[in-house]
Amino acid sequence: RTVYVNGRYVPESEASVSVFDRGFLFADGIYEVTAVLKGRLVDFEGHAARLHRSLNELNMHLSLNDNALRDIHRQLIDKNALQEGLVYLQVTRGAADRDFAYPEAQTPATVVAFTQQKAIIDSPLAERGLKVISLPDMRWGRRDIKTVQLLYPSMAKMEAKKRGADDAWLVESGLVTEGSSSNAWIVDHDNTLITRELSRSLLHGITRRTVMQLAKAHDMKVEERGFTIKEAQNAREAFMTSATSLVYPVVSIDQRPVGEGQPGEITRALRRLYIEASLEAMDA
Numbered sequence: 001r002t003v004y005v006n007g008r009y010v011p012e013s014e015a016s017v018s019v020f021d022r023g024f025l026f027a028d029g030i031y032e033v034t035a036v037l038k039g040r041l042v043d044f045e046g047h048a049a050r051l052h053r054s055l056n057e058l059n060m061h062l063s064l065n066d067n068a069l070r071d072i073h074r075q076l077i078d079k080n081a082l083q084e085g086l087v088y089l090q091v092t093r094g095a096a097d098r099d100f101a102y103p104e105a106q107t108p109a110t111v112v113a114f115t116q117q118k119a120i121i122d123s124p125l126a127e128r129g130l131k132v133i134s135l136p137d138m139r140w141g142r143r144d145i146k147t148v149q150l151l152y153p154s155m156a157k158m159e160a161k162k163r164g165a166d167d168a169w170l171v172e173s174g175l176v177t178e179g180s181s182s183n184a185w186i187v188d189h190d191n192t193l194i195t196r197e198l199s200r201s202l203l204h205g206i207t208r209r210t211v212m213q214l215a216k217a218h219d220m221k222v223e224e225r226g227f228t229i230k231e232a233q234n235a236r237e238a239f240m241t242s243a244t245s246l247v248y249p250v251v252s253i254d255q256r257p258v259g260e261g262q263p264g265e266i267t268r269a270l271r272r273l274y275i276e277a278s279l280e281a282m283d284a
């Protein structure tokens with residue numbers, strides 16, 4: 001692969017970052033993952049806007065504007081002949097002597113980006129559906145900032161796999177916040193879609209927003225509120241959303257089948273609508 005590091009496109013074997021990088025020492029960095037379908041970016045504007053929000057919340061400075069960022073994404077897609085998959089972009093506060101206090105503001109950020117191939121549209125998981133387990137949400141209190149501090153989500157995913165499941169839904173004060181790397185949704189017996197309201201407790205998913213707009217445009221009811229694991233187990237359908245999974249059905253929660261224990265009709269319809277809308281709105 002050809003990857004991007006601080007202004008240069010290099011073979012991955014030649015890419016390097018300082019051992020003093022604050023991303024490495026303090027997880028002092030943020031990232032975005034943008035899906036690529038048919039060689040084009042899906043909702044780059046949304047991901048760029050969230051990147052700036054994360055940077056602002058952490059007082060991090062990036063000298064690249066959105067056009068420059070978009071160009072990096074497109075060049076990586078071209079240089080790697082990527083048809084379907086993702087572009088990962090990471091920005092850290094740069095390299096400086098190890099100190100908890102931030103270095104001087106003019107310390108250049110470290111910017112790294114690379115592509116990864118992934119079958120998104122024809123994903124087997126979309127057909128099979130996912131088994132999830134519930135775990136306590138033990139992450140920090142600013143989950144709305146997309147930081148590279150991903151150890152707990154990683155542990156949650158491993159715990160799910162250890163128990164024969166695919167992923168974990170995280171629970172705080174009795175209510176589901178989100179999945180380890182996705183937003184969590186249920187469909188109740190009136191066909192109302194329910195997903196937790198935005199706050200500092202969860203990531204403001206770009207896919208969540210688009211799915212919500214599509215649902216409303218198709219006269220589906222959407223309620224933004226928290227729900228319990230029990231309510232989810234008793235729901236008609238459950239699903240999750242993220243940039244590279246799009247819409248994935250959830251077929252069991254803590255070993256209890258949701259609905260028929262099969263991917264639900266509304267979930268399938270939303271996935272289809274999402275794919276159609278993404279291909280139509282495709283970045284030129």
Ligand code: PMP
Nearest residue numbers: 181182183203205206207242243
């Ligand atoms: N929540 C978390 C914790 C995530 O890591 C992700 C994926 N990055 C999401 C939600 C979904 O966000 P998006 O739709 O923007 O990919």
